[in-house]
């Protein structure tokens with residue numbers, strides 16, 4: 001039977017407009033379990049009187065909650081709490097806390113959340129029927145390419161718009177560039193630990209991956225050089241900032257040395273710069289590594305540069321910008337985009353451009369950075385000894401396991417407690433080390449993260465690895 005709730009939120013300390021505070025409080029009550037699916041909310045007039053607010057304010061609050069999918073209004077019956085997905089991904093089959101997938105962390109900024117949605121209809125309709133009823137150039141609409149060029153300008157000075165293509169996500173841009181540079185059976189160099197999406201596409205394309213050894217500064221130039229002396233790799237794929245999975249950022253000397261090796265061997269480089277916007281500047285007491293030059297700016301003639309909006313704005317956008325060395329490469333890239341995905345969705349590209357132009361993308365990025373920083377501080381508190389200085393940025397961690405832990409036993413033990421992490425096998429091109437990647441964006445709130453990290457450190461320090469293998 002449905003419960004009739006006398007829910008009356010406390011709004012005394014809430015920031016921002018009261019209607020948003022109502023919607024937020026409702027979301028919080030659902031998260032806490034104070035309200036459950038099927039509960040009927042108090043009538044708007046009753047709540048308005050209880051809170052000393054205008055009827056219209058409460059009415060807007062209810063409408064906002066409905067827009068967020070928290071409630072539904074039934075004609076003549078009232079407003080009811082809707083069933084909620086079991087996790088932020090909506091996939092009930094996931095373990096309770098997913099620290100395996102590298103989602104950006106959820107931030108709490110109701111005013112920004114409202115801004116994200118409110119102007120989209122106007123931004124899309126201003127493009128008119130032309131956008132809706134026409135195939136676009138595979139490289140994207142000129143306006144979206146201009147926005148992409150501006151977005152990348154801090155990373156690649158003097159970038160011409162004609163060299164920038166809009167792609168449906170970084171993964172797709174990686175596919176395009178890989179198809180441009182290599183064919184089945186060809187060798188491609190990668191960091192010995194590598195973003196799994198690239199491993200997957202290389203397998204599908206039949207590419208032979210050659211692991212470049214890594215140290216605490218990333219890929220080792222002498223290892224790349226040694227490979228190039230005996231093989232003829234078609235490209236070198238790397239992630240110089242906040243490498244996935246190790247979170248290592250290559251210092252300047254390493255970048256220069258790698259570019260020098262690539263130049264010497266005439267080797268094209270695929271630079272995956274997906275995480276650069278996440279670098280905070282000095283205000284967090286960290287020297288800004290985003291000022292490190294990109295490989296694309298050090299060797300514009302050979303670097304295929306990719307940076308997407310998934311980690312710094314939203315993975316749902318599926319928009320990434322690809323900058324290629326010259327106009328001929330841009331024409332070729334457009335052909336491969338046509339052959340694979342036709343074009344990035346113009347609707348998504350228009351939303352991305354609107355968010356960038358209106359400053360909303362930058363606000364979301366800032367919110368993600370602030371939230372990531374807060375989460376890294378929490379992680380540092382729990383894993384101080386294991387992670388060491390300096391404080392990491394972004395939202396993933398690489399945890400090397402102390403002996404006698406093995407990655408399998410450790411991940412298994414965490415799974416039993418409802419936490420999933422990624423074992424090194426997912427990234428390893430050569431022998432996987434005893435390590436796991438932990439994604440800080442998975443837990444819903446900082447309190448959830450704290451609980452998970454406590455559990456992780458408990459397992460790390462107080463569990464017997466051998467006992468955990470007995471199932």
Ligand SMILES: Cc1ncc(COP(=O)(O)O)c(C=O)c1O
Nearest residue numbers: 102169170171195244274308310
């Ligand atoms: C290094 C790296 N490149 C690319 C991607 C995929 O980005 P997108 O969602 O834009 O395809 C990820 C996602 O985790 C990543 O870590």
